[in-house]
Amino acid sequence: MAGSANLNVMMKTARKAGRGLLKDFGEVENLQVSTKGPGDFVSRADKAAEAMIMEELMHARPSYGFLGEEGKEIEGEDPTRRWIVDPLDGTTNFLHGLPHWAVSIALEHKGQIVAGVIYDPVKDEMFYAEKGGGAWMNESRMRVSGRHRMIESIFATGLPFAGRADLPETIQDLARILPACAGVRRFGAAALDLAYVAAGRYEGFWERGLNAWDIAAGIIIVREAGGILEPINPEGDVIADGQLICANEPIFETFAKVIRKA
Known part of the structure; x- marks a missing residue:
């Protein structure tokens, strides 16, 4: 699918973040981990990934707002648009060496999500969609299950x-x-x-x-x-x-x- 400029920025950024996280995942036993709350751990890799994603997205679209898991929300000059980012969804899996986690990036416009990217670096599966453009995984169009029972x-x-x-x-x-x-x-x-x-x-x-x-x-x-x-x-x-x-x-x-x- 040929996506918009925004979607292309989101996919490129998710892949870049995924590459960095994969390197840390390979050395998961050596990660420095701090406790954010009961049962909710955050790693140095998580914070570094969000910082990188913010830098990439804000460089591409400096007027947009930004809401991420690890930092404060940033109000953009354009109040109608903001990025919503989870740099590492499945942090507990990541920290236990379980290969099931992802980078998630969404674009919100006037209160509605208009584009989304979920990238699983371990399996190299890129799930993405844009309003009116269908949903895709890598180069294949996706549809929900057809089961009725x-x-x-x-x-x-x-x-x-x-x-x-x-x-x-x-x-x-x-x-x-x-x-x-x-x-x-x-x-x-x-x-x-x-x-x-x-x-x-x-x-x-x-x-x-x-x-x-x-x-x-x-x-x-x-x-x-x-x-x-x-x-x-x-x-x-x-x-x-x-x-x-x-x-x-x-x-x-x-x-x-x-x-x-x-």
């Missing part, structure tokens, strides 16, 4: 850790969904969970307690791949509330009813 479907979620308040809700979710489906996966990287729904690898995904940078790029990638994505609370807002549910069209309504019974 819950019992044949696999779903993904995140499991709360370290005493997070949404643990009881998630346990109730699992009690309802597990008997109705072919399985639930918890791989520890929300951006890749969304990318995998877009690629048809999962039929659906739900999670609470997420941040804007975890999900911004995945939102447009899922929707451009033909998926339905909504807040778990129908009256809520995905980015502001940090909770969402998504699936292919044939399964979405049934899946949403199961999760929303909470």
Whole structure:
């Protein structure tokens, strides 16, 4: 797909960040790690990746705002546009040597995500989408799964850790969904969970307690791949509330009813 200038900048930047992170991943045992909070670790590599991404994006588009996981939000001269970045989604996987993590970059315009890139350097899989341009993985067009039956479907979620308040809700979710489906996966990287729904690898995904940078790029990638994505609370807002549910069209309504019974 021939993308816009903005999308090309995002993809180039994600690849550059990915190359740096791969080098650190190869020496994961030697990384200097500091604690950001219970169960939430941040590495020197994470911070360096965000600094590099910010430098690249702000050099290309100096008037845009910037929201990243590791630093303060930057208000741009253009108040209608901002980058939303997770330099290393799946940090805990990264620090444990698990090869499942990604770089996530989104562009927001007037409150709507208009472009998104999720790059998995370990597998060299680049998931990307632009409003109206469809969703892609490397050079292949992506579509959500075509399965129609819950019992044949696999779903993904995140499991709360370290005493997070949404643990009881998630346990109730699992009690309802597990008997109705072919399985639930918890791989520890929300951006890749969304990318995998877009690629048809999962039929659906739900999670609470997420941040804007975890999900911004995945939102447009899922929707451009033909998926339905909504807040778990129908009256809520995905980015502001940090909770969402998504699936292919044939399964979405049934899946949403199961999760929303909470």
